[in-house]
Amino acid sequence: MVFALFVFWPLGRTLYLSVHGNDLFGAPSVYVGAEHYREMLTAEFGKVLATTGLFTLFSVVPAVLGALVVVLLLEARIRGVRVLRTAFALPFAFSVATASVVFAVIYNPAIGVANGLLGSLGIDRVNWLTDPSIALPAVCAATVWMNFGYNVLVLSAGVAAISPEVVEAARLDGATGWRLASRITVPLLSPQLFFLVVVSTIHALQSFGQIHILTKGGPDQATTTLVYSIYEKAFAFGSSDFGSASAQAVVLLVVMLGCTAVQFGILERRVHYR
């Protein structure tokens, strides 16, 4: 019942809104059929989809791979490793809004830390969030930082769950360093890695806070992802075009289902469950 109320009813409502026009106040008016879906067949919307894809790719892959490398390095038995592990997991404690505001300050063109550092190295200032070719990587970098802590936590837990006997046996067979990591640890971590890839892909496709706070979809639409486009149609700039927004929301749902299905189809086969 609760499930139906909070999942199926809104979904049904979204589908309903996506085939209706809107009156002045945003209430559904006349039936328009596939009109809102036809509106999407433009180069602009193609760019939105491409941006969404790039954003997802460059926020998921570095965050998962980076966390894996860090976790493997932290396996080394050195002093202060627990402090380091805590430090790497710390971004998890920041909300998206807090972290985004911090990054907004870091990236600030006039007074930001990023340009300050570059300046002390004698490099001219970079327009982090106002240069269309740099803004998307900059937002991705912020997102990677935000997701890093969670990934480190999950992978650390995975490493801790690997039974010491297996590792010991491998060591006795002469496996160390890279060989131990690539043949034993990583395959045994594959369930966690798969989980992270699936979950962070969905998470990335839904990202809103950092884009809203850092770039508002700009410059020149360079960071307008699907979710941001939905928001703009529905709520921003006095717009209340819930019809078009709902149609895009349906597309997002399809994209997400597609991504997840592909990941289960291709990646899951290589996952080694204990």
Added chain:
Amino acid sequence: MRQPRLRRSMTAFVALVAAAALTACGGSGSGTDSGKDSLEAPGAEVLEKATDKTTIEFWHGMKGANAAAIDKLVADFNAQSGGKVEVKAIFQGNYDETIAKYKASVQQKNTPALVQIYDIGSRFMVDSKQTVPMYKFIDKDKFNAGDIEPNIANYYSIDGKLQSMPFNTSTPLLYLNKEAFVRAGFDPTKPPQNLDEIGEMAKKLTVKDAGGKTVQYGFGAAIYGWLVEQLIATDGKEYCDNGNGRKGLATKVQFDQETGVRVAQWWADLVKGGYATNTGRKTDDAQAAFKAGTVAMHLESTGAMRGYIDAAKGKFTVLTAPYPKASSSATGGPIIGGASLWINGVGHSDKQKRAAWEFVKFASSAEQQAKWHTGTGYVPVNAKALDEQIDKDWVAKYPQFKTAVDQLHALPPSVASAGCLLGVMPQARKASEDGLEAAIVGSKPADQAMKDAAASVQAAIDSYNKSVS
């Protein structure tokens, strides 16, 4: 996906709760009171005859120091109303959020009696047919509206009839870093008067260090559609057709015509030449650059002045000059926008409408506008406010502000500087920013960028016009 869907279901949930609450209170409401859904102005007698207290809600979009000034204004009004009227001020988020919530409240038939809406929401407010036009109250009371600054009233009037009461108004200025001017060998008392002069001076005002790194840019301002609208108005050009949307519904925007393209080209050339910095669309970032002294000439609203003077203390001197004109031959002036107060008729009793009008009169009086103006930095909408002592003291302390007042008084009212009334004006402004930004970052030539931007808002204009006609 999940976020918007969740939000929608939350909205529905809130609506359900609100509907339940409404039905519950319905019985205790003023059943004897007339005027529900009427868009006529009731006379003073409805309140005089009333024996109980009339409570109204006032939704606004002001925060920080401005919110404190509103709360003070409301408290003063409630105190002097002798227990007859109580206004409850409710902050609803920024202007965009306030109008979004207002739209939802219309659907739920639960509008506030009084709402503050930004200038560019005016056409929507008229077309929503929810409000009692201000001129009806003015006619009813034979109220002297002559003290309202004509250029401000002009924005909120259709066919010379005032639709809403201007409340807070800001006007754009050219800000200058005096020391940067002196270092470059310019006379700071002779500021540039048009875009070409800014462009020429920006070259000399751009300073590089020994390593070739730019330490001071000649010009810098936010990619803010409002600034473009102002520049087009100085050229005497209309931003949208049908007499800036005042003769009838505007059917297209005109920022892709000659002046708009020229502005975009001028701006893009300055950035490309390295004489202007591009800090993007966020006004905060452009303001930070001027405050940090890395920009010598800067365009912003009067509202930013206090912050500049405070931030520059001990570092440099902030000067203000009239807003530049788009060309040397231009004779117009900027648009006087801001926000205004709208009284809702639909769903409100005569007593509530009257109470809202009493508050509007109070808020636009010279005495209150002087307090409001000195507390916030907005331009007073009542010309007499400048004669109040607290206002004179304030202007003496911040002489930079005089530029704004002089500019306002020097401007002959015209269709161009009345500004464009367009139902989807917020989206049009955003589109103009898309165009300007595309030109500045060089992804498209200026004319193509502005043309594409204007075309991108066409569907929204058409669909809006269809839904109101």
